[in-house]
Amino acid sequence: NAGVTxxxxxxxxxxxxxxxxxxxxxxxxxxxxxxxxxxxxxLRLIYYSASxxxxxxxxxxxxYNVSRLNKREFSLRLxxxxxxxxxxxxxxxxxxxxxxxxxxxxTRLTVT
Amino acid sequence: xxxxxxxxxxxxxxxxxxxxxxxxxxNSASQSFFWYRQDCRKEPKLLMSxxxxxxxxxxxxxxxxxxxxxxxxxxxxxxxxxxATYLCVVITTSGGxxxxxxxxxxxxxxxx
Numbered sequence: 001n002a003g004v005t006x007x008x009x010x011x012x013x014x015x016x017x018x019x020x021x022x023x024x025x026x027x028x029x030x031x032x033x034x035x036x037x038x039x040x041x042x043l044r045l046i047y048y049s050a051s052x053x054x055x056x057x058x059x060x061x062x063x064y065n066v067s068r069l070n071k072r073e074f075s076l077r078l079x080x081x082x083x084x085x086x087x088x089x090x091x092x093x094x095x096x097x098x099x100x101x102x103x104x105x106x107t108r109l110t111v112t
Numbered sequence: 113x114x115x116x117x118x119x120x121x122x123x124x125x126x127x128x129x130x131x132x133x134x135x136x137x138x139n140s141a142s143q144s145f146f147w148y149r150q151d152c153r154k155e156p157k158l159l160m161s162x163x164x165x166x167x168x169x170x171x172x173x174x175x176x177x178x179x180x181x182x183x184x185x186x187x188x189x190x191x192x193x194x195x196a197t198y199l200c201v202v203i204t205t206s207g208g209x210x211x212x213x214x215x216x217x218x219x220x221x222x223x224x
Contacts, residue, residue, distance in 0.1 A: 033212070040120075042199070042216035043156070050209045058211070090155055099144045099203045099210055103155035 002026055006091050006104035013081040013111045021076040021107050023091030030096045032074035033058075034066060036087040037106075043090065049074055051096075081111045115139060116202050118215035125222055129190045133218045135200030136182040143210070144203035145176055145183045149196045150217065156199055159185075190222045 004025045013019055025032065034046040045058030049068040063085060065077045074093075078085060088108050092101040118135045125131050137145075145162035160167065162174040162183045173186040183200055197217040203210050 031210070035214075040216065043214040045212065045214075048209070048211070056209060059213075094212075096210075098161070099212070100146065100158050100161065101156075101201070101212065102158070105155050 004104035024073045025093040029093035031094045033092045034076045035090045116215040122219035132186045137202045142202045142204045146201040148199040
């Protein structure tokens with residue numbers, strides 16, 4: 001079982017460039033999440049998807065869009081990257097019964 | 113005031129010591145609680161759920177105090193391998209969805 005996978009692992013962007021972070025899970029979980037983690041800030045929720053076909057904003061959604069492509073996949077898009085979006089991005093999925101979240105290995109993004 | 117608060121530490125303890133962390137939350141409607149462990153530059157991993165009656169998993173004990181709105185994690189007989197950041201997570205309902213909020217984490221360093 002792969003669990004939660006994320007691509008890419010590392011990315012460097014110039015200001016204004018766009019990119020999509022991919023996330024997939026094979027645990028048949030209904031809920032999926034995108035977080036960013038900055039030093040001293042902990043994990044902050046960007047967007048979440050409670051089930052296939054639904055997405056909602058979290059604590060820090062500005063500058064991001066998401067797509068829940070199907071039950072397995074949840075992507076995060078940066079339309080016009082800014083240096084403030086330099087961070088580590090984690091995707092997670094959870095079972096609707098237990099709410100236990102399982103995380104992908106993260107994407108380390110630098111915007112110059 | 114942040115919804116979920118933790119003392120960032122670091123807690124610096126010798127091997128074999130007992131150490132306890134607390135995590136306070138502000139939303140009394142919060143329903144589910146967890147402790148995660150995060151090693152440097154790695155993804156968070158579920159350590160244990162926190163049940164109302166308290167629960168134990170080997171050297172780890174988690175407790176919930178709904179009246180005072182905090183959860184705790186007790187680690188007995190600390191090992192060098194326990195050195196990590198410990199994150200608490202609180203799940204709160206909002207509009208039919210279950211929203212996770214992470215604390216910023218407590219750093220634990222266990223030394224020989």
